[in-house]
Structure formats: C-alpha cells, structure tokens
Amino acid sequence: MSQKRESAIVGIHEYPKRYAPDVSAMDIKAISIKAALDDAGLSWSDIDGLYDAQDGEGGGGLGLAAYLGIKPTVIDTTSVGGSSYEFHTAHAMRDIASGKCNVAVLSYGSKAASLRTPIGTGGVSGGGNWQANMEASYGQTLISNYAMVAHRHMHEYGTTSEQLAQISVSTRHHAMRNPQAVQAMTDLQFEGIGEITVEDVLDSRVIADPLHLLECCMVSDGGGALIIVSKEIAEKTNKPPVWLLGSGEATKYRENGGDITTSAGAQSAPIAFSEAGVSPSEIDIAMVYDSFSITVAVCLEDLGFCAKGEAGSYIGDGKLRYDQPGGPALNTDGGGLSSNHPGMRGLFLLLESVRQLRGESTSQVENAKLAVAHGNGGLLGGNHTGGTIILAAD
Amino acid sequence: MPDRSMPQFPEPDTSPFWESVKNEQLSYQQCNVCNTVVFYPRYACSSCGSGELVWKDSKGEGEIYTYSVVRQNRNPAFADLGAYVLAYVDLDEGFRMMTNVVGIKNPLTDIKIGQRVKVKFEKQESGEFPVPVFELI
C-alpha cells in the first residue's frame, strides 16, 4: 500500500453520561483525557500537542493547558462548530508529520442538556455585526436554517420526507444496540425508547417545516477525548493504531445565486480521499454529522457515495444499517439523532470510527477496514465548515 | 410580528442599508471595478477585493429560493406568533437575502419555491427601523 501512515489515533474515550448536572465541562474534558491516555498506555506528561474548540468553563487557548497543568509545544484553538474535531485531527496530522509534536490531545465537554441550552430552537442571531444585522429580525432558528436546505433539496431532486426518515430509522436501530445510547434516551426522557418506523418519524411533530422532531438530533451533556500520535509512538501503544490517511477542510456560506443543496463537504471530501488514495466505494463506515436528517443526505452526496440529488433513493434502499450490503454503514453508535449530541458532535464521529476499525463497536461491521468521519459545523444553509478525515485499520 | 429584534449600531457595513430601509428603499452594493453584486453589505468586493462598492436601489421584487415554516422558536419575539415563514429570496438584481414571507392565509399550504414576491416595509411597535419582509405578488 502506498498510503502514508505517519500518524494514528491510539487512545479514545467517550464520556458515558448524557445528563451530568454534577460535573463541569472541564471535568468531563479532564476525565476523558485521562481515560483516553489510559486506553493508549500513555501518561499525562506525554502530551505535547493541545487541540481545543474553546469549549469548557475558563478553558480554551489560555485556560485548558493551565487546568491540566501541561506545557504543550502546539496549541491549536480552531473553533469552527461541530466539525472542529475533524479540523483538529487534520492539523494534528500535519503537526506530527512536521515534528512539531508527538502526542496530540483533542477533548470536548458540554453541559447543553443540564443547562437547558436551546440549541435548535433558541434563535441563532445576535446582533451588531455585518451578518447578524441582516438576519436578526427574521426569527431564524438553527433547525429552520437546515429545513430551508431540505425544502430546496426536495424541490430540485424530488427528495421526500419518507426517504429522509430512513436516516432516523437506521440510526435508531444502531442506538438500540448501544447501551450508552439507550441510557442517554432514558436519562433525557425520550418518549418511546425503541425501534422506530418511517411512520413514527412522519407522525412526530414538525419543528420547522419539513423537518420533524425525530429528524432532529438530541440535546445532551457529554464529551470525550482522543489521542493522536506519531508512527514511532504508535508502535508501542496498548491497542492497534487507527491510521489517519487523509484530511480535507472547507467552508461554505450563503452566496448570491449559490446552490444551498451542496455543502462544504463537496470541497473537503475530494481533498481527503485524494490524499488517502482511496475512493468512496471502498469505505466500510460512514460517520456523518447527523445534526438533522437533511445534513446526512447532503453530505452522503458530497462525500461521493451517490450523485448530487440522489441521496433520497440511495437512503431509501436501506443501505445505511450496519448489517446491510451495498454501501457503508452510517453512524453505527446511534448518531446525534439517538446517542449523543452535546452541541459539537465532530469528536464522536472519530471515536466511533476508531471503535469500528478496532472491532469494538456495538454494531460492528465485519472486517471493517476503512472509515470516513465527516463533520459539518455551523449552519448547513448559511455559514458552515466541512472537515473530512479518512481512517484505516492497522 | 410587531416587535422584532433590531439591528445594532454602530456597525459601519450595514448602516447604509438600514438608513435606506427607513426611507422604504431596499438597497444593495455593486462593484465599480468588476460589476459583481455584493450582499450582505461589506467593505470589499467578494470577487476582486476592491473597496469601490457603490450602493444601488433594488426594485424589491424577486422569487422564493427556499423557505421553512417555523413552528417553534423560544425567542420571545417569535414564541407566540404561530407558524411563520423564514425564507431566502433571490432579488431580480441578483442578490439573495434572508427574510420572512408574510400575509399568507395558510403558510402550510399556500407557499412554494419559485413564487414571485415583493418587498414590504413592516412597521414595528418599538425599535428604530421598519423591517423589509416580502408578500406574494
């Protein structure tokens, strides 16, 4: 294989609780970092690269290293919404390749559920800048922004709510196999914790037309951490390394005459696949940011699993489940729809990719060799970022 | 929607837009160097970087590019409103703006992508500016 294998994920931890009123986000980050280091067989003092999306109380570029008591030689505080962790991974890959650091740590902690943060329906516009001053008067919510993408996708390509609902159905099937996801739905007081049907999705109330409640991710507490190391260190860690083969970064935004049905992923994915030297048809696991059903549909197209406009029929074929042939398994941990969404889900896309490529998933795809983690941060129908990472089993 | 959130000033890029709105005129920028239509308002041309953007008056007509009927918003200004239409409208002069489409009897059935719309300047109960919204033509 001609692929470059210069850095790998060797330690992971997903904070198990989705409702955690008695800890801080900083606690969640520190607990997760320690557990991820233990998973790898590395120690606190090995950390020399710190990547952070500036979450956590009194953390970020000035606070997190101080809280942890470490002195990293790389500090990267890229904060681009839910895809921040794909961006961090991309940056850690090149920082390690250039010798700037050897043990990179990414962490995330959030209290979105216990603080009752109204992420989806609280309105996204503040005021007083070039963009907010043009949008603040119109009552845009985060969900309605994504819903505008869904309507345009339906208009241009004939995509239906029945087709989009399949994403929620498949993801819930995976969630029911994941004890942490079942506990999450229990702790967050979901109505009806069990398998769902397309009819269940369509019968759930509409939050912002055409998106139904069961097409929207949960709001949870949570977090996690992962450790990326150089090839030399990867040879000495506890578990088989998961190699990082390629990365791509992009941004997209509202443009005069622009196509809202194409995301930043259309730019980031080809860069990542090209660097990795693999094609979408070789991918076993697709961890795609499922803030909403439409996000997955658009990103499956932009990642190259089907042509633009064909996600509806692609999804409708039932390919998304872990035990179905014909395409990669989607969000085998249960996704943001049914397992974990504390606000920035990008980290969990990488964690489940690693579990699959180690053979540790609760919905394990047999002999999984290649995964893609694609984060979408911000607003799909407005300013957003796309970060694509290609991962390979040892 | 009698009492919408207002733009906040000082904010130099968007101030001329809202001063025009006070006079019930929808305006946009165009580059004097490369003719690119620029919106939202800003300092530099998004195609060539030139600072020579000139303000133009829009006729205020265009079509719905996409929309969503919002059923739930916890923002107090919108919470009690019932279903309302958030939309991107493509103006005939070539710019796309976020807005609301108002005056529709049943937003769940009576609105479609591609419908022609015209700007209306909606007076507010409080706040300095009217707000440009759109009605079906």
Ligand SMILES: [Zn+2]
């Ligand atoms: Zn220009």
